[in-house]
Structure formats: structure tokens, C-alpha cells
Amino acid sequence: MKKNNNIQFLVMLFLGLAIHLSAQNHPNLILTKEGVAEIRKNIGTVPMFDKVLADTKAEVDAEIEIGVKVPIPKDMAGGYTHERHKKNWFILQKAGNLYQITGEEKYAEYIRQNLLAYAKMFPTLPKHPTDRSYATGKIFWQCLNDANWLVYVSQAYDAVYNFMSKEERDFVEKDLFRPLAEWISTENPKFYNRVHNHSTWGNAGVGMIGLVMNDEALIQRALYGLKNDGLDNSMVDNDGGFIKVEGQNRAGFFAQLDFSFSPDGHFTEGPYYLRYAMTPFLLFAKSLANNRPDLKIYDYRNGILEKSIYSLLYETDAQGRFFPINDSQKGMSWNSREVVAAVDIAYLDFGGDPMLLSIAQKQGKVTLDVAGFKTAADIEKGLTVPFQHQSIAYSDGADGKHGGLGILRADNPDGEEICVVAKYAAHGMGHGHFDKLSYSLYDTDGEVIQDYGASRWVNIDQKGGGRYLKENQTFAKQTIAHNTLVINETSHYKGKVKAAEAHHPDQYFFDIKNPNVQAVSAKELHAYEDATMHRTLILLKDKNFRNPLLIDVLKVTSEKQNQYDLPTWFHGHLVDANFDYAKQLNSLTTLGNDHGYQHIWKEATGKSEGQGNQITWFAHQNSGGGEMQGKLFTLTTSSLPGDELFFARAGANDPSFNLRPDPVFIQRRTGGNSVFASVVESHGTYDPVSEIPVSPFSQVKSVAVIHDSRAYTVVQITDKNEKSWTLAISNEETSDQANHEVKIGEKMFKWQGAYIIK
């Protein structure tokens, strides 16, 4: 461009004009021209954003240095070609934003070369050679990853749309983007035309490239799905989830918005998957908000997208780690890149909640776009307000009538939290676990009574290619792997997805009016043919205990005599038990043969001699020599004389060391109608540096069921000073106004409402 003569000048002027005309529409997907101008104007004034810009430049510059790498697809997740193409989508999207923000053409050039390379390769690709997915991709082993790629690379293409020539655009659209969009939609309807997070990625990919190319047919297909998909109700995906669900006879993005969330924003698969699903929901929604304001996408279903972001934030422990219900990899948290994007978009587009800024601060980064810029700028202005977790009940199911998740949280005087999560949700599709009425317990540092989560190391090739492991099906999903009742050594719904999806527990009550006595109660009537279960969990703040107490009352009703097993997956090292037990010294055998029992080593057996059996354990004591302060917890149970008490551990029938060797305490009882009541107290601390134990013994002395009938269950808790608390539950009437009375010994115990503790 150093030459200069009149004709050339005129040609350039003309070209410039043409570019200007066309350029009016790009970027318009996630970035907009106005947004880019706003950022450019303020470069250098917001350190947090400037750091993201500098880090991103360094990262992308390093890739540019390496050069374009578009290998012929061949590997599973974890393998080279998979990881390289995955890296490409992230780098290309970043390069696009860098080009727009900095104006440096090297970024546009890098994208151009990549797109040309992909377009050259794509028509030569057969179905991915692995052929191991229910919907195999082209660039990746599954269509899902192809759709991921498209969601990100659409943004890169949008950013360089005007940089590329018309011929180049025609080439990449014809040989890459359109055939890829067809592959993940019309050619794989099982993948595309479904209500599922996989399909949301598919819809978003198709819709976003449709918006960039201004292809109304693709946009409509993204919003409303395929008209004729030829799918039937018996098809399943790799996780055993059904492709088609009764009552969900629509597809496309609006159907995802209608059916994926409960009316209050809960995602039936749980927060680990919502985090993953959130990206296509938000990126496509933002693209629609920028391009199709008439759709009012953010207002859809009373603002379902905003609600879903908050459900993601509230379904975390005090450290921001997602409750690992259903299939979840532990450790995933609100620090993930998906939640960084969700928080920034929510802050920009949903009213600027200043509590979101505190999460952005913890995340330590923002997105390289207008949302991220606004977030960083307002943190810089000092607008941050600390995020407050809260007790909350989420309904499940698109209609909000398929049970739900009850979260109770209470603080001690130092602001340290006890949090119980009651799961009475629907099955959760292919990623659901058979754990009706299970609970998990957390404190400020993390897990105290754990949900095992999934048996999987995501993307670790050596562990089954990074996919779900066999033991996920045979152990992690089974009832015995959770903190809920197993009857006759058989999982809920016999471990059958179809049966589990046909039913759900129901919330009985959820009450957080009194911050000192918070309660959640739910019933499950269908998990077993001959038995029903009713569980009530209460967080009690009382000055006699340093931390909030968890009270758990699980009532089972059956006309038959059954074997009941109630596992408690206490997380840590056993310190003591106040009953005699015999540990297996020289040999171990399994707890059973099926339904997950075959994966559990029976380590010790004890016999209850009466009520008030206790176990005490260390939580958070890192045997690796960490300096986290250990906490001492005690579970006190209402075991009956003759109950068997087991200590056991996961790890049997595990040929490849896939299971974590985690401990469990199991109460076993033979009976018909029966109640398991217990209390969990966080009473002590121990620091291996000071070596001083504080309150190493529980203040609770006993827990006893002092009345149980069809109508009422009454439990008495006694502490070591002989102070007692009586919890009465009305089992069939939740009205606040109803009056109840039960004769306990010689005295009438009277109360009003569904339950009382006094």
C-alpha cells in the first residue's frame, strides 16, 4: 500500500466505501461497533480490563508465533487433535476480539488463515473416525464439540467479516460454515432436535453463524428446531438419557428455554451442567438481543435467563463450588470461564446487581468485551457489594411441579456457614442419580457429608478417554453411594432411568421465616413399590451450640418387613465411635453384590445397644500436610437396639482404581414403619500447627424418636447438660393454622403448624 497514484487512490476510496457499507453490520454478534468504540476510548483506565487485554494478547501472540495448526481429526478428548481444535476455537474467538479492540491486523490475518485452512479441510472429512458417540462429529468425536467450535468461531468470523474478501467469505461459508451447520442439525437430528444441553449448543451454533451470515433459514432452525426429525421415544444417548421426553414435542432455542429450566431458573441436571449449558444460552441470547431486539429474548419466560444465572450462583458452597448433585466433577466452581462470562453479561444486561461485582473480583478476570469492560470499570469505581448466599428452594421441572432442591444456610457468630442441600428433584435426565431425598452437608471450607459426584476425570485421557467411567453407572449413580435410604439393597426405581423420569418427590414444606429454625421436608412415594419415604431436614441455631445443628428425620412407611440401609458419607477420617465395633483385620469382603454394594468394602461391623450412637470425624484435615484447620463433626443417631452399624469404604470391584477410597457409615435396620433421626454437630476444631483441639467432644448426648404414627413424628434431642429439644412433625397436614397434639408419656405435646421445635 506504499504506492500512490491517482487510479489506485480512487480504487481504494471505492473499496473503503464498500467496506464501510458492509461494515455497518459487523461486528454485531457479541461485540458491537458501539461497544468496541466504548472500550477503545477507555483503554488504559481500568487496570483489571487492561490486564485481561494484555494476558489475552500474550496468549494469542504465542499461538500466532506457533502458526496455524489445523490437523486432520483423529483423537478422542485428551488426544492431540481434539485438544488442538478445542484450543483453536478459544484462540480464534479471542483473536477476533483483539482485532476489534486493538485494530491490529495480525489477529484478523490469523483468523483468516485458520478459516481458510478449515474450509479447505472440511469437505474432505468423513464422520470422525472414532465413531463412539450417539452423534459423532466431524472435527471432533461428537457433534457437541463441533457445535462448541461453531459457537466460538462464529464470533471470530463476525469480527473479521469485513477484513475478509467476498470470495474468501463465499468460500468459508460454502465449504465450512454451512455444511458444518447442516452436519450438526439436519444430519444429526438426535443431537440437534432435543431438549438437552447438547442441543442448546447445536441451536446456538447454527443460530449464531446464521446471524453472522444473515441466513434466516438457519436462524429459524436455531429458534424452532427441525420440523421433521424422525426421532422416536426409545432412543438414548451415551449417558443413557432419552432423546425424546414425553410432553416436550418442540425443539430449538425457545423450546430449550421453555423446558430446560424450572420457572425459578433451576436446571434439572444440576449446576455443574448448567454452567456448561449456560454459555450457548447466553451467547446466543446476547446475539439475538443485538440483532433481533423484537424477540425480547431477555424477557422471555419472565426473565428465565437472569433467573438461571442466579440459580447457578446460589447452588454453590461458601467457596463458590457447585453442589455436585447428579453427574458432576468436583472442584468446578463459579471461577470457571463460563461463569465469568455469565456474571459479566448479567451485570451488563440485567440491571447491574453490585453483588455480582464481588464474584467477578473473586474470579479475578472479566470477558474481553463490553460486558467485561463494564464489570471491571464498576469494580474500579468501588461499586462492589459482597455476594450473600441465601437459603432458597428451587422447584424442578419446566412446570416447577417436579420436586426441587432445598438449600438451608445458617452462620455461626464468626460468620462461618453450615449449609444443607436437600435433593428432592426430578431424575435429571441422562445425568441423574438415583438418590431421592438425599442430602449433603457443607461448612465454610467445603464438604462435610459428601455427595460423591460423578466417577469421571473430565478430559484425562488415561481415565477412559476423559469420559464417564463404568463405575459412574455401577456405583456413583446408585442409591447406596448417596446419603439416603436404600431398601432391600436395591436402588431407587431399581436404577432404571425411565421409571425414575416418570416420577419425582414432592416438597412437603420449606420454611425459612425464622432464621434460627429453617426447615425443608419432602416425600418420595414411588422409588419403591411397597414403601414411601418422608424426610425433614432442619438447621437449628441455638445458643447452646457453637454452630447450627443439622437435624434429620427420615420416616419410612411400609407394610412389609424390609432391610433398611442409611449411609452417611462422612468426609474425612474417623476419630471415634461410642459403640463397640469389630474391624476386619486380615481380610475384606464387599458389602453386597449389586446396586453399588459390590463397590463397597465392609471394614467394620457394630451393633447398636440403644439410642444415641455417635461417630466423630475430622473434616478438612489434609493428610497431605496442608495447613487447613481441621474440623470435628459428630453424628448422633437414634439407632435402635439391634441395628447394625457398618463402617465401609468405596473401592471394591474397581479394576482400574477409578473410585476414590472414601469412607461411609451405614445404619442397617430390619423393619416396616420406621424412623431414622439424627443430629450432626460441628463442634470442634484442630490446627496441626498449634496442636490445640478446641471442643473435641460433641455437646449432643442423644437423639430419640419418642413418637411415631401416621399423623405425627416426634424426636427428642438431649445435650450433655440434659437440656432437651423436642421436634414434632405433622406428617399429613402442612397448614400454618392447623393445631396438633400428641400424647408423650403422660403429657400432651401441642403445637400449631406443620412442625415445631422447642
Added chain:
Amino acid sequence: MKKNNNIQFLVMLFLGLAIHLSAQNHPNLILTKEGVAEIRKNIGTVPMFDKVLADTKAEVDAEIEIGVKVPIPKDMAGGYTHERHKKNWFILQKAGNLYQITGEEKYAEYIRQNLLAYAKMFPTLPKHPTDRSYATGKIFWQCLNDANWLVYVSQAYDAVYNFMSKEERDFVEKDLFRPLAEWISTENPKFYNRVHNHSTWGNAGVGMIGLVMNDEALIQRALYGLKNDGLDNSMVDNDGGFIKVEGQNRAGFFAQLDFSFSPDGHFTEGPYYLRYAMTPFLLFAKSLANNRPDLKIYDYRNGILEKSIYSLLYETDAQGRFFPINDSQKGMSWNSREVVAAVDIAYLDFGGDPMLLSIAQKQGKVTLDVAGFKTAADIEKGLTVPFQHQSIAYSDGADGKHGGLGILRADNPDGEEICVVAKYAAHGMGHGHFDKLSYSLYDTDGEVIQDYGASRWVNIDQKGGGRYLKENQTFAKQTIAHNTLVINETSHYKGKVKAAEAHHPDQYFFDIKNPNVQAVSAKELHAYEDATMHRTLILLKDKNFRNPLLIDVLKVTSEKQNQYDLPTWFHGHLVDANFDYAKQLNSLTTLGNDHGYQHIWKEATGKSEGQGNQITWFAHQNSGGGEMQGKLFTLTTSSLPGDELFFARAGANDPSFNLRPDPVFIQRRTGGNSVFASVVESHGTYDPVSEIPVSPFSQVKSVAVIHDSRAYTVVQITDKNEKSWTLAISNEETSDQANHEVKIGEKMFKWQGAYIIK
């Protein structure tokens, strides 16, 4: 004192004069009048010190609020009376410093009341009713704790010496301090007249109260021990340690200084116990420096006290946690109160090394005295220099000729460390483990290949009263619990302390001249009658590997055919192995019957088919859902065809769940002269939030022993790009000048010096 008449006034004047005369000498133990004046003058100018002052006031004020509590002694450690008396000693010492610094009489009054209560009680006390120690105390279950009490309460008494009346002083000296000093010295010579950390506490307690009371007999007894102790060489303490050690025929503080440390400051029991022992050494030494400057105590043995403080700091991992050699509770670190005091005293009295300030900053606190004040003030002045760990060899034994500890450390380009600790030390008295030539491996985050440490939860009453557990003897001390060779399923020295104390390994070479190739080598000739062992550990920095490689060559020489077991206690979760193994699916049995083998479950058995067997594991991945980044390590061994390869786990024959269920990999070989060579590579990372594995596979392909003779051992390491490194060791000649050559295949391999890697 509200009355006022002339006579009374004159009496008071006289008394005041008397107090003034006497007051010239108090405080003079740890605090001095000049030091106190210096602190008083600067209150409010050093925030870190002011915070300690405020925190200490809050803590002591809360205790004053509760009131004096001097219960009749009855409990073991962890029980109420133990913990209360222990708390008293700390609070009284703090109250003394507060009285001196603030001048507020409530602190002196609180001490006075306590001392009077103790003095009233003490003559009524029989020997502590528990009677479970080799040297039972009066206030506590062991004399050791009585001595702890005296070391701290002497300081409190010094602080209020002038506040108390002559009558009161006479009373507490006659009924409390003198009889207590006699109890822990003349009445318990087994405790007092020994070279051992217990006795150091005894000496210091007797000496410090002697200095406060200006009792020359007690001071002499502290410095030089009891003349006639009536002890014989067969007596042992509760840990199985011998009371008398051959060649150590003196006692008292000077004998402790002479025999407790190697000439370079290493403490034979290891840093966990040195931390504990340090307090009486430093407090008594400082008291002597203040009162008996003629003794030049800080110069004694070429400044042995200063050297010992540095050995404490260097024998830690990158996070400041002590290497848990011998009996150690994990998690103990330089953040302990003992090291806070040691660092502050070292900074004040040993030349003001500014690196010490960075440790004080990490500790986040200082002592409430002149040393702490000076430390905090210089941090405030910005004098801090970052502490640098370093590769270093410590000798063991008072003469420095009883083996030692070799520490090699190397960083990767990000400043992350790999550190190997080679233990070729003397037995370590009663707290020693039978682990000659063992090693442990650390990275920046902590343990990678662990030393199990002790089986004990210090002060946790439910775990055997907080004392050493049975499994400490039967498992934690045994050879199989360590990363070193076990021959014929028998621990080193058959697990006998007397035999182990009679010998020690010897350093063969230690070479850190080249930061890219650091090496330590040692030999053990006596652990087995018919076999000798020679181990060389090398940290290799090479641009082909992201992190420094550990190379391990263990050569065993025996004319007999033996069964060799080489355990590697890899810390974390097994990811993969490149050889076939059969895991026990439905039942487990133990690895053996004795010498610790009875405590190990045999989980899986494999057979080597040749060289280059590998196992890969996750380290630092907190299954509790922590967000620490996981690291991937691979061990590559030179196993021979036919070697058996076991995966096993601690926990068998453990009736009370005392053992941690930690995993171990064991190579078993039958042979005579044999070499076990291996490489450990830190190659990968995995973050559960990004779910991206970085370098999940090792770059090492194989390790092979390509020559082994009496004179030379040669090992070849090959990476996946077929690049090779050859390590040659001269087994009998360490001279730098000596020339060596070995024929490998058709070629002569030549080098100069004890070893080469090229």
C-alpha cells in the same frame, strides 16, 4: 491502701524503697528493664506489634474475666485439667509481658492470684493419678509438661516479682517453685538427667526459675545436671528410646548443647521435634545471655544455637512445613509459635538476617517482647528480603559423623520447586524410624512421594489420649512404611532400637556445585547382616523436561538370594499404569504378617515384562472439592522381567481406624546383587475448573540399568524422542580426580569423578 496516716506513709515509703532496690533485677529473664522501656516508648508506631499487643490483651482479658482456674490435676492430654493447666502457662506468661509493657496492674494481680492458688494446691498433690509415663508429673501426666509449665510460669513470676510481697514470694517459692523444680530434677532423674528434648525442658525450667530466684544451686543443676542419677543403660522411655546413650556421660544444659545437635545444627530426632525442643534451648539461652553474659552462651560450640535455628528453617518444604522424618505430625510448620519465637530471637540476637523478616511476615505475628518488637519494627521499615531455601547437607550425630540428611532443591522456569530429601541419618533415638536410605519428594505445593510420619493425633483425646498410637510402632516406624528397600520382609535392624542406634549410614558424596545436576549418595552397611545398600539420588534440570527430574539408583549387594521390596508411597490417586495388573475385586488380604506388612492391604498384582514400567498419579488433587491445581507425576522404573509389581494400601490390622488409607506401589524382586533405578517426572497439571489437562503424559520412555559391577553402576534414561542420558556412578571411589571407564556394548564410557550424567 486507701488509709493514710503518717506511720503508714513512712512504712510505705520504706517498702517502696525496698521494692525499688530489689526491682533492679526484675524483669531480667526474657524481658529486661531496658527492653521494656524501648517497647513502651514506641507503642503505636509499629502496626504488626501493636496488633499482637491488642490481640494478647483481648485473649488475656477474656481469661481474667473467666477468673482463676486451677483444677486438681486428673486428666490425660486432651482432657480438661490438662488443657486448662496448659492454657494457664501460656496465659500467665502473656499476662506477665502485658503487665510489663502496659503497666496495668490487673495482669500482675491475675498472675499473683494464680501463683498463690498453685502454691496452695501443689503440696497436696500426689504423683499425677494417671501414672502412665516413664516420668509422671504432678500438675500433668508427665514431668515434661510440668517442665513446660515451669519454663513459661518462671517468666510470669519474673514479671511480677516486684509486684508481689516478700511473704507471697516466700510462699510460692517454698510451696510451689522449689518443690516443683525438685520433682522434675532430683526426684525424676530419668526425666532430667538425659540428653533428650524432654530433659532440655527440665533443665530450662529448673534454670529459669533458678535465675528468677537467684538460686545458684538450681542454676548449676540446670547447666550441669545431677551429679548422681543412679540411672543405668537399660532404661527406656515411653517411646522405646534409651535413657542413657553410650558416650554421653554428662547431663544438663551444656550437655544438651553438646550432644543434641550435629556440628552444623541438625537435630537427630528431626525438625518436628527440634521445633519443640527449640523453645527451652532459646528461652534458657536468652535468660543466660541476660543474666550470665560471662557464659557467652550464644557463642557456645561455634554458635550452635544459631545454626540449629537455620536447620529448622531449611528442613521444610516450600510452604514451610517440616519434613516429617521420624515421628512427626504432618502439617506442623514454621508458623508454629515455637518458630515465631525462634525467628524473632534469631533476628534480634544473631545479626539481623533480613531473610528472617520474610518468615516473620508469613507467620503474621511476633513475640510480645523486645525480639518481636525489633522484628516487627524492621518489617515496618521495609528491610525484608525473601527467604531462600537451599540445597544443603546436614550431618548427624554430635560429632557430625553419624550420617545425615541431604536436601536437594531445584526450580522450574516458573520458580516452582522440586525437592528431594535423602535420609541417611542416625536412628534418631526413641522417635527414630527404621528407614535407612529412604527418601521423600516434594514440590511447591507439598508432598509427592510421602514420608508417612507418625501414627498419632497430638492432643486428640479420642485417639489414644493424643499420644503415640500402637500403629506407630507396628507400622509407621517399620521400613515398609517408607520409601526404601526391605529385604525378606524384615525391617532394618530387625526393628530393634538398640541395634539401629549402634550404627548409621554414611554419606558417600554430596554435590551441588552444578545447579543443573545435584546429587547425594549414601551407603548403609549394617541394616541387614547379609546385604549392603547404596543409594544415589540426583535432581537433573534439563531443557527437555519442564521440571527437574528425580533419578534414583538403589544398589543392593548380597551373596544370598533375597526377596527385595521397594515401596514408593506415591501421594495421590493412581491415574494409570503401563503394565497389566489384576486388582483384587471381591476380597482383600494383607501383604504379609509382620514388620508393618500386616497393616497393608494388597490391592493389585502385576508382573513386569521388562524395563520401563510406569505409574502415573495425581498429586494435590483434593477429592474434597478443593480448587488446588492437580499435578501429574510419573514414576518410571528399571524393573526386570519377572519382577512383581503391587499396588497396596495402608489400613489392615488397624482396629480403631488409626491409619490413613494411603496408597503405595511396591516393586518386588528376587535376587542377590541388584539395582533398582527409577525416574520421577512432574510433567502435567490439571485444574478442575478449566478441566484442561496440560502434559498428561510423561516424557520419559524408559530407565535401564546398562552396567552394574562392584566398581560401577550405569543407568540409561531415554525419553519419548529417543534422546538418552547416561548416569554412571563410581561405587568405590569418590575422588573428583579419579578417571573411570566402563565398556558398554562395544563402546568405552569414560568419565572423571564420583559420577557423571551426560
